[in-house]
Amino acid sequence: MIIIVGLIVSFGLMSFSVVVRNNRATPPMIQQFGNDVVGLGNRLVALPVAGVKNSVSSISNLLNTYQENNRLKKQVQQLAQTKVRDQALTGENQKLKTQLKLNNTLTDYDALTATVIARTPSSWQDQVVIDKGSAAGIKKNMPVLSGKGLVGRIAEVNRTNSKVELLSNTNEAANRFAVQITNKSGETVNGIISGYDNDKNQIEMGNITTKKKIEKGDRVSTSGLGGVMPAGLYIGTVAATGHDDYGLASKIMINPAADVSSVSFVTVAIRQAQTTE
Incomplete structure (x- = not known):
């Protein structure tokens, strides 16, 4: 019964409270006090909860940023490696195109393409080693071309590789070969490659006693005299004219058509009469 x-009393009080609350603009004092206490408690609980939530969110964002930064660093490194590789392939492709264009101009002899496999700093201006030898039909003194023109000759032949003596070789004992200049009038002037000026990056041509007019820009090629090299191999153009140390003969400086300081692929010109089966 109690x-x-x-x-019954509780339900009655609740009904009375609802009626009073609906009829009054503000709740009773006790209810106001209770609501304020509850609101304060909610705020006290909500503040640390919100702080913890923001901290967790910040830490999560920081971890995501760190992981994303690592991924971007790897992508940047891969991009740099790809760029370097692309530049190397582009340069190699350009050199191969130039070499192919050169090979298409060789008509009176066979063209054998080879790759430079060694070039020591001590003999950088003297010689390079290529990956073709006697097994491929190469013989000593055969001309070697690269890029747009002649770069040297075969100096030593092994079974699977050969040494190329470059035009930039300043050794006075190096074998020289006969060349000729074709002037604007179509006349030819014969001479011999006598040296190389490393400071000016120019070929020296001597033993010229003719009085024929030679001008800057005249083409220089092999003459074929002496039986060492075929005629018509392009060497470069006349850069300047002068006289030797004794003043007895003309001295010609030639701008080489090929860059002997950067040789990666070469073409060995083999006379058709010298080819092997």
């Missing part, structure tokens, strides 16, 4: 009476 419980039933208590429930």
Whole structure:
């Protein structure tokens, strides 16, 4: 009975509270106090919860940023490696195109393309080693071309590789070969390659006693005299004219057509009469 009476009184008070609250603009003082206490408690609980939530979110964002930064660093490194490789392939492709264009101009002899496999700093201006030898039909003194013109000759032949003596070789004991200049009038002037000026990057041509007019820009090629090299191999153009140390003969400086300081692929010109089966 007590419980039933208590429930009836409670429901009655609740109904009365609802009626009073609906009829009044503000709740009773006790209810206001209770609401304020509850609101304060909610704020006290909500502030640390919000702080913890923001901290967790910041840490998560920081970890995501760190991981993304690592991924971007790897992509940047891969991009740099790809760029370097692309530049190397582009340069190699350009050299091969130039070499192919050169090979298409060789008509009176067979063209054998080879790759430079060694070039020591001590003999950088003297010689290079290529990956073709006697097994491929190469013989000593055969002309070697690269890029747009002649770069040297075969100096030593092994079974699977050969040494190329470059035009920039300043050794006075190096074998020289006969060349000729074709002037604007179509006349030819014969001479011999006598040296190389490393400071000016120019070939020296001597033993010229003719009085024929030679001008800057005249083409220089092999003459074929002496039986060492075929005629018509392009060497370069006349850069300047002068006289030797004794003043007895003309001295010609030649701008080489090929860059002997950067040789990666070469073409060995083999006379058709010298080819092997």
